[in-house]
Amino acid sequence: MHKLSRRSVSAILRNSGARYRNTAAPIASSTPFNDVAGEDDSKVKWHSVLTTGRRYITGSTAQVNLRNGMFMGNRYESTAAASDASDPPAEKYEYQAEVSRLMDLIVHSLYSNKEVFLRELVSNASDALDKLRFLSVTEPELMKDAAELDIRVQTDKDNGIITITDTGIGMTRQELVDCLGTIAQSGTAKFLKTLKACDSKDIGGDNNLIGQFGVGFYSAFLVSDRVVVSTKSPKSDKQYVWEGEANAGSYTIREETDPEKLVPRGTRLTLYLKRDDKGFAHPEKVQKLVKNYSQFVSFPIYTWQEKGFTKEVEVDEDPAEDKKDGEDGKAEKKRKTKTVVERYWDWDLTNETKPLWLRNPKEVTTEEYNEFYKNTFNEYLDPLASSHFTTEGEVEFRSVLYVPAIAPMGKDDIVNPKTKNIRLYVKRVFISDDFDGELFPRYLSFVKGVVDSNDLPLNVSREILQESRIVRIMRKRLVRKAFDMILGISMSENRDDYDKFWENFGKHLKLGCIEDRENHKRIAPLLRFFSSQSEEEFISLDEYVENMKPEQKDVYYIASDSLTSARNTPFLERLLEKDFEVLFLVDPIDEVAIQNLKSYKEKNFVDISKEDLDLGDKNEEKEKEMKQEYGKTCEWIKKRLGDKVASVQISNRLSTSPCVLVSGKFGWSANMERLMKAQTVGDTSSLDYMRGRRVFEINAEHPIIKNLNAACNSGPDDEDALRVIDLLYDTALISSGFTPENPAQLGGKIYEMMGMALSGKWAAPTIEFQQTANQPGRTANQAVEAEVVEPVEAGGHKGGY
Numbered sequence: 160m161h162k163l164s165r166r167s168v169s170a171i172l173r174n175s176g177a178r179y180r181n182t183a184a185p186i187a188s189s190t191p192f193n194d195v196a197g198e199d200d201s202k203v204k205w206h207s208v209l210t211t212g213r214r215y216i217t218g219s220t221a222q223v224n225l226r227n228g229m230f231m232g233n234r235y236e237s238t239a240a241a242s243d244a245s246d247p248p249a250e251k252y253e254y255q256a257e258v259s260r261l262m263d264l265i266v267h268s269l270y271s272n273k274e275v276f277l278r279e280l281v282s283n284a285s286d287a288l289d290k291l292r293f294l295s296v297t298e299p300e301l302m303k304d305a306a307e308l309d310i311r312v313q314t315d316k317d318n319g320i321i322t323i324t325d326t327g328i329g330m331t332r333q334e335l336v337d338c339l340g341t342i343a344q345s346g347t348a349k350f351l352k353t354l355k356a357c358d359s360k361d362i363g364g365d366n367n368l369i370g371q372f373g374v375g376f377y378s379a380f381l382v383s384d385r386v387v388v389s390t391k392s393p394k395s396d397k398q399y400v401w402e403g404e405a406n407a408g409s410y411t412i413r414e415e416t417d418p419e420k421l422v423p424r425g426t427r428l429t430l431y432l433k434r435d436d437k438g439f440a441h442p443e444k445v446q447k448l449v450k451n452y453s454q455f456v457s458f459p460i461y462t463w464q465e466k467g468f469t470k471e472v473e474v475d476e477d478p479a480e481d482k483k484d485g486e487d488g489k490a491e492k493k494r495k496t497k498t499v500v501e502r503y504w505d506w507d508l509t510n511e512t513k514p515l516w517l518r519n520p521k522e523v524t525t526e527e528y529n530e531f532y533k534n535t536f537n538e539y540l541d542p543l544a545s546s547h548f549t550t551e552g553e554v555e556f557r558s559v560l561y562v563p564a565i566a567p568m569g570k571d572d573i574v575n576p577k578t579k580n581i582r583l584y585v586k587r588v589f590i591s592d593d594f595d596g597e598l599f600p601r602y603l604s605f606v607k608g609v610v611d612s613n614d615l616p617l618n619v620s621r622e623i624l625q626e627s628r629i630v631r632i633m634r635k636r637l638v639r640k641a642f643d644m645i646l647g648i649s650m651s652e653n654r655d656d657y658d659k660f661w662e663n664f665g666k667h668l669k670l671g672c673i674e675d676r677e678n679h680k681r682i683a684p685l686l687r688f689f690s691s692q693s694e695e696e697f698i699s700l701d702e703y704v705e706n707m708k709p710e711q712k713d714v715y716y717i718a719s720d721s722l723t724s725a726r727n728t729p730f731l732e733r734l735l736e737k738d739f740e741v742l743f744l745v746d747p748i749d750e751v752a753i754q755n756l757k758s759y760k761e762k763n764f765v766d767i768s769k770e771d772l773d774l775g776d777k778n779e780e781k782e783k784e785m786k787q788e789y790g791k792t793c794e795w796i797k798k799r800l801g802d803k804v805a806s807v808q809i810s811n812r813l814s815t816s817p818c819v820l821v822s823g824k825f826g827w828s829a830n831m832e833r834l835m836k837a838q839t840v841g842d843t844s845s846l847d848y849m850r851g852r853r854v855f856e857i858n859a860e861h862p863i864i865k866n867l868n869a870a871c872n873s874g875p876d877d878e879d880a881l882r883v884i885d886l887l888y889d890t891a892l893i894s895s896g897f898t899p900e901n902p903a904q905l906g907g908k909i910y911e912m913m914g915m916a917l918s919g920k921w922a923a924p925t926i927e928f929q930q931t932a933n934q935p936g937r938t939a940n941q942a943v944e945a946e947v948v949e950p951v952e953a954g955g956h957k958g959g960y
């Protein structure tokens with residue numbers, strides 16, 4: 160393990176001073192080392208010595224790299240850019256195919272917002288520091304080269320060079336190959352996946368994909384011709400140098416042997432900027448970018464800046480003048496001074512190091528919350544909402560939560576809670592972003608944020624979290640705050656905000672209805688659906704309830720595969736007549752979600768495609784009458800249909816259709832049956848016993864049924880009438896949303912009927928009826944009375960057929 164003693168540091172500094180005598184004035188070891196005078200060699204915190212000591216150097220371009228004890232002036236290239244002949248030979252590696260493709264896209268992209276490169280590289284440096292701090296909780300020896308945890312960005316504007324140095328976890332040789340030669344990482348992999356889905360030309364266009372996903376380390380090539388990464392992992396004795404060029408399909412790795420470039424730990428990236436991008440190497444530019452993009456990185460970021468202070472210097476006076484002023488002139492001479500500006504270079508702390516969540520919410524602006532969000536989660540859109548809170552009492556923690564503006568790409572995210580959306584800190588030490596599943600239920604996995612607890616141990620593991628009572632309490636509070644935040648969006652004056660939220664995360668909340676009974680009361684008011692009275696705009700359940708008719712007891716819904724089929728289902732007929740609103744559940748998850756909710760504000764959810772539909776207008780006497788009149792026909796139809804239906808009943812939900820196939824109260828609806836079939840792999844016959852009973856409901860006022868009734872009374876064995884029953888059943892299957900058991904046979908039956916009609920066996924008025932009955936505003940019954948019954952009877956067909 161490489162470790163620099165106080166003596167070796169001073170030697171490096173002295174050597175450097177000697178080498179660059181003419182640029183570096185007082186690189187005297189005296190000032191820095193005065194700070195630690197008396198300290199034992201082994202205790203010297205070499206990095207802090209170098210960074211806390213007084214910095215000096217006058218002259219505009221000469222700089223001292225206090226991190227590695229090496230001068231950086233105009234001659235920087237002579238030490239850093241060129242490889243020493245005595246270096247061990249570099250090994251050449253080919254990039255993984257995806258990296259080559261990505262590099263090609265980056266290098267040739269027209270992406271205008273190139274400055275994101277600094278954000279990406281600083282964020283990698285910050286991750287490396289986080290990793291080190293986290294691992295050192297259990298392996299304190301990782302920190303034994305006690306360099307402070309920080310990030311330093313230095314520029315050499317004359318040569319167009321930027322160096323970004325961190326004292327983080329660094330990389331071993333193998334890690335260099337794995338991390339900088341292949342793509343297995345989240346953001347970059349996602350970027351490539353998305354690119355596959357769209358035209359690669361778009362990366363520089365409106366899509367702004369690079370900015371949206373970040374291309375991590377490779378974004379260095381947005382602005383650089385050549386990138387050199389010198390890195391030292393505390394797990395390895397050696398320091399390695401990775402070197403890659405923008406237009407090459409390969410990179411090299413060699414061991415770092417130049418003592419001037421050795422660091423105790425961490426990574427230094429040197430970017431040799433493209434000719435047109437050298438402007439990024441201006442100290443003020445870098446400072447501005449850090450302030451813009453990396454303000455909320457939780458480690459100090461220093462940029463190397465030229466500074467100045469004023470001081471009084473004596474001015475040589477004309478001796479003749481002195482004489483005039485006094486006897487000996489000496490007293491007067493002392494007062495002759497002038498103010499000059501002394502220039503020097505020094506590290507400047509450029510970001511806000513106090514974590515945002517520790518600040519007083521009253522003092523944080525919306526812009527700051529948004530910037531923090533974008534920096535921390537690599538987002539490019541502002542969040543839809545944020546919530547900053549502290550909980551006290553039994554469990555204390557601080558948190559800032561956000562609702563993103565858009566859902567992540569890819570469908571898996573709703574069922575895969577490993578989103579790295581919640582960053583857990585313990586006493587300000589970043590622990591992990593892998594624990595979101597423990598802190599939030601998966602249906603709220605889209606919520607992003609930071610959580611900082613003082614009550615958890617630093618070496619917290621998933622097992623500890625799962626067992627912890629503290630975490631259970633934290634989880635409850637976090638969930639409640641997340642709901643408050645979403646409710647806030649729903650109450651926003653701008654309805655678009657919630658529409659946007661719903662479009663992106665509505666499915667998540669519906670999953671919540673299924674998975675989190677405890678929070679039904681919080682979820683239900685946030686749900687949105689289309690309805691028979693609102694097909695363009697979503698409505699809330701509150702809006703539904705407000706719109707209920709005085710005689711309406713329940714919240715009605717129909718589940719279907721599309722708005723068109725929902726709108727045209729026969730189940731709606733009577734409800735529309737009564738002006739009852741019906742929710743259209745057209746998302747596959749809707750039906751299960753609603754069934755889990757069961758009720759809202761004490762109103763039950765009722766599926767209008769299921770048996771025993773009560774529309775609050777029961778007329779027992781009329782039912783009795785109908786039963787008497789149609790009872791025999793019902794039995795006859797049941798006999799004909801056999802086991803296909805559990806029973807045949809007179810419907811109270813139809814007005815224009817002759818019949819409908821209703822699902823049993825506790826069985827699957829047609830919609831659910833369709834979904835289950837779609838999900839079953841292989842033989843679907845096992846589903847048959849699951850589907851429950853079906854009831855064939857007939858509309859006693861419909862002419863076909865009336866005529867069937869007549870046929871039954873005059874002779875139930877009429878072949879044509881029996882065929883009509885079969886066809887009615889098959890047609891009802893389709894119109895009720897089921898799949899016909901034998902579509903080819905159904906087709907055959909229809910053709911047969913057509914043939915009969917065309918051959919004159921069918922009376923023309925029946926066809927006429929269909930045209931007339933479909934006239935708007937006319938019920939089937941009116942139509943039959945007007946057009947069908949008399950002519951058919953007059954035609955003398957058996958049973959009216």
Ligand SMILES: Nc1ncnc2c1ncn2[C@@H]1O[C@H](COP(=O)(O)OP(=O)(O)OP(=O)(O)O)[C@@H](O)[C@H]1O
Pocket residue numbers: 283284286287325327328329330338339344345346347348373374375376377426
């Ligand atoms: N400064 C650094 N110190 C240590 N390791 C680093 C550093 N920069 C990059 N790495 C390693 O290289 C890997 C790849 O970095 P890259 O930026 O391409 O992806 P990422 O940061 O993991 O994910 P994303 O694509 O979301 O940025 C990182 O995961 C990390 O292991």
